[in-house]
Amino acid sequence: xxxxxxxxxPRTWSSAWSIPLMCLGLGVIAACVLVPQxxxxxxxxxxxxxxxxxxxxxxxxxxxxxxxxKNVGGDASLAERLAQRQMKVIREGSSVLELRGxxxxxxxEEMSPFMLVSVAPPPAPAPYAPPAGILGSLCRDARYQxxxxxxxxxMVATGLVLGASATPRRV
Numbered sequence: 001x002x003x004x005x006x007x008x009x010p011r012t013w014s015s016a017w018s019i020p021l022m023c024l025g026l027g028v029i030a031a032c033v034l035v036p037q038x039x040x041x042x043x044x045x046x047x048x049x050x051x052x053x054x055x056x057x058x059x060x061x062x063x064x065x066x067x068x069x070k071n072v073g074g075d076a077s078l079a080e081r082l083a084q085r086q087m088k089v090i091r092e093g094s095s096v097l098e099l100r101g102x103x104x105x106x107x108x109e110e111m112s113p114f115m116l117v118s119v120a121p122p123p124a125p126a127p128y129a130p131p132a133g134i135l136g137s138l139c140r141d142a143r144y145q146x147x148x149x150x151x152x153x154x155m156v157a158t159g160l161v162l163g164a165s166a167t168p169r170r171v
Contacts, residue, residue, distance in 0.1 A: 015163040017159075017163065018159040018160070018162065018163020019159065019163070021155050021156075021158060021159035021163070022155065022156050022159035022160065022163075024152075024155055025151075025152040025153065025154070025155025025156035025157075025158075025159065026152065026156060027152075028135075028148060028149070028151060028152030028155065029149050029152035029153065029156075031135050031139060031148075032139050032145050032148050032149040032152065033149075035131060035135065035136055035139035035140070036139055036140065036145065038131070039130060039131060039140065042128070043128060046125060046128055049125065050125050053122040053123075053125070054122065056122065057119065057121060057122045060119050061117075061119045064117050064119055065117050068117045135148075
């Protein structure tokens with residue numbers, strides 16, 4: 001039995017665990033680099049969408065205002081009515097029509113001529129949601145990101161250093 005043991009090659013550590021450990025370490029490092037950049041890209045895309053909505057709102061407001069100005073410039077009676085409303089003057093021989101349930105002179109009743117050209121503002125965007133999960137929360141904070149990327153480098157170094165196996169010597 002001793003002869004059989006002496007003829008067997010000496011046992012060596014298997015390096016099968018080193019490659020998954022190095023891949024895991026590289027994956028952790030990649031996540032620490034890519035998660036914050038993906039979050040920044042999502043924020044920029046949300047800001048771009050908000051600016052597009054604001055631009056569409058301003059374009060709509062400009063078209064409504066230009067149409068209103070075209071109507072005021074071409075219609076003398078509309079210009080006169082607007083001037084009377086603005087200066088709170090009533091033409092001689094006419095009177096104000098009082099409606100039931102409404103008080104004359106209340107703040108709600110005074111309608112500005114600018115309300116004629118108002119456009120509803122665009123809807124508010126959905127609130128931004130940062131990436132979820134343990135890795136997403138760890139990669140958002142700069143201090144934790146440093147620790148996690150250091151852990152990933154330690155995994156890669158451990159896989160490189162301890163994963164090598166010695167070749168058996170023949171005596």
